Structures are given as structure tokens and as C-alpha cells.
Amino acid sequence: MGIREGGAVPQVEERLSGRTAERFRHVPGWMVDAAVTVLVTVATVGPQIADGRAPWVIGLALTASVPLLWRRRAPLPTLCVVGTGITALACVHALPALPYSTVVCAYTIAAYSGAVVRLIAAVTGVLGIIASLVVPGEPIQSYGYAALSFLTAWTLGTGVRARHTQIELLRERARRIDEERVAAVARERVLIARDVHDIVTHALGLMIVQAETGPLLTGSDPDRANAVFAGIADTGRAAVHELRLSLAAMRNGRDDACHQPGIAAIPDLVDMCGRSGVSATFQETGGRRAVSGEVDVAAYRVVQQALTNTLEHARAEHVDVELRWSATTLTVRVSDDGRGRHDTARRGSGLIGMRERVESCGGVLRDNGSGPGFALVAELPIARGL
Secondary structure: OOOOOOOHHHHHHHHHHHHHHHHHHOOOHHHHHHHHHHHHHHHHHHHHHHOOOOHHHHHHHHHOOHHHHHOOOOHHHHHHHHHHHHHHHHHOOOOOOOOHHHHHHHHHHHHHOOHHHHHHHHHHHHHHHHHHHHOOOOOOHHHHHHHHHHHHHHHHHHHHHHHHHHHHHHHHHHHHHHHHHHHHHHHHHHHHHHHHHHHHHHHHHHHHHHHHHHHHHHOOOHHHHHHHHHHHHHHHHHHHHHHHHHHHHHHHOOHHHOOOOOHHHHHHHHHHHHOOOOEEEEEEEOOOOOOOHHHHHHHHHHHHHHHHHHHHHHOOOEEEEEEEEOOOEEEEEEEEOOOOOOOHHHHOHHHHHHHHHHHHOOOEEEEEOOOOOEEEEEEEEOOOOO
16 A cells, blocks of 8 residues: 555545545535536536627527436436537537536546446437537637547546446455455354363263273272373363464464374274273384374274274273375274264264265265164365465
8 A cells, every 4th residue: 555665744644535535435426516517517608698699599508418317216217308408509609618528427427327228328429529520610620629528528437437346356356355354364263162172071971981090990000000190181181272272362363373183193092092991003004194284183083083983982801003094095994893873972973073084084984883883984185285
């Protein structure tokens, strides 16, 4: 805009001009039309009265100026009426210094009318100019003068129409940007809510299982009981750390402010699950490849939520976590030997959230609980987002 680059005087001038333009922008259209009509009528009728013209000539001058009141509502009829009046004045050699009414009509149609109306008006205007010059036998110099005045008004109106079009495009672009920003904020809130759900449910489920297991081992296996209680503390600290990261992302509104755990942290998840009384194994086949941040977090959250479901609902004794790498796909499989899908909790918001997360990064989530145990398989694209 240039305000920041100039000094105090340009800033004041621009603010004053902006305020002035804002005031004129709110002036009703009928007031503008009335003022223009009065000015044109005075400029057209005044010379006729001053020259002592006959009343019917003054009537022609009024016909060539007063209809400008309807120049916006009926542009073509207004042009035809005032054009006829101007031609009649030219025929009796009473034409004013400038055909003000046709100039105003040309500007109005070029600025505010559609393409069809502009085409008809251009043809009508050219024919009217020719008639007003040929019929009274005006000299050749008058043709250039009349054409120049008409083209100048038409060019000014075209410039105004282009400016209005540009303003509308900028407004539409601003609305689109605002809508995209709101949608992005909504998506980010959904992601953060999903992360908080996964963190809290996993941590609480793990701590509940550990808290129930610890007292049973206190007398028979004190070392293992101490390990279980230490696991409760570790789980709580990890959950608090992840919650702080997610809340920081919500507060700051930046993805880079939050480094969420990913595939590299999955072995720690499995190890923590193994300390909760369920035998857990981790296996990774194929060469690990670079993935997008979205896929990295999705893989971690799928394993986290699947392990939470196993601990809370499956009554399983063993759970396997496997990562299989191929050229284009990372397959995450979590399976246990528990009660399968008989527990309706398996179909709750946790599984729905996992499916939404996987699908949002272009993957597919499948579950199989028809037989003994429960298996959850997520296929994630490797190349997406890189």
C-alpha cells in the first residue's frame, strides 16, 4: 500500500483521501444521479435560454438532459432519448459546447452495464454521433471532436468497471482465504483433540492395568512389583510431556512448535505395554524409509490406541506389533490373543479416530476380529507428502 514506506505527510494524505473516498462511497446513487442531471441540464438548457431560443428548442434541451435521472435503471432507453434530443439540437444548430448527456450515458453504460448492453450502446452511440453530424452538415473537424469525447467517456467507464471487477475478485479471494483459514483451524483442532484422546486413554488405561497388577506382585515378586510401579510413573510423565506438546501446538498455532512422537518411539510403547502384565513383542521387516510427518504420527497413534484397546478390553495374554516396509507402503499390524470383537468397546471412538487419522493421510485401516483375538492393520503411504 505504500503507507509504511512514506513519511508522515504521505500517511496523512492517504488517510484523508481514504476517508473522503469512504464518504463518497456511502452517498446514495439517486443523489449522485440527481446532482449529475442538474449539472447537465444547466449546461445544456442554460445556453439556449441565454441565446433567447424558442420554447420548443428549450424543450429539446430538457429532453436531452432530464432523462439522465434514469441512466442507471434504464441505460439504453435513456441513451436513445437523450441521443435523439442531442441530434435534434444539432439539426437546429443549438448543440451545446459538449454533448454532455451522451457522454454521461456512455460512461454509465461502459461502467455498469453488461456486455450485450454495452455492444448495443456502442453501435447506437456511433450511429447517433454520425446522424448528429451528417444531418446538419457539420464540418469534418467536428467528427473527431465528437468521437474523442465519446471514446474518452467510454474509456473512463471501462476503467471503473475493471476496477470494480478487481475489487470483487479481491473480496472473493479474501473470503476464500478466510474460509480456508477457518477450515484449517477446525482441522487442527480435530487433530489436537484426537491426539489428546489418544494420549489420555492410553496413559490412563496403562496406569490402571499397572496399578491393578502391582499389588498382586508385592508379596510374591517384589522386584517385578517395583518395576510395575516405576512403569506407572514413567507412563504418567510421558503422558504429561505429550499433553504439553499438544497444548503448546494449540496455543501457538504452529506445527513446528510440537514435535510429536513417531515411528521411532513405537518400540518404547511396546516395551511399556510389556511391563503392564501383557507379553508384548515388536518386529520390523524391510528397510525403514523416510515418511511424511503425518504418516509418522499416524503410525505411532495407531499402535498406541491399539495397545490401549488390548490392555483395557481384550483380556489378552500376548500382543504382537509388526511394521512391514515396502517400496510404497508401510503396513502396521497389531494383533492380540484376547476376546476378539465381542466387546463393543472395540468399536468405540478410539477405532473411529484411528480410521479417520489413517484415511486423512491417504491410508487404509482394516480390523479382523472374527476369530480368536483381534488384529488391526493400517496401510500407510510412504511417498505421500514428501
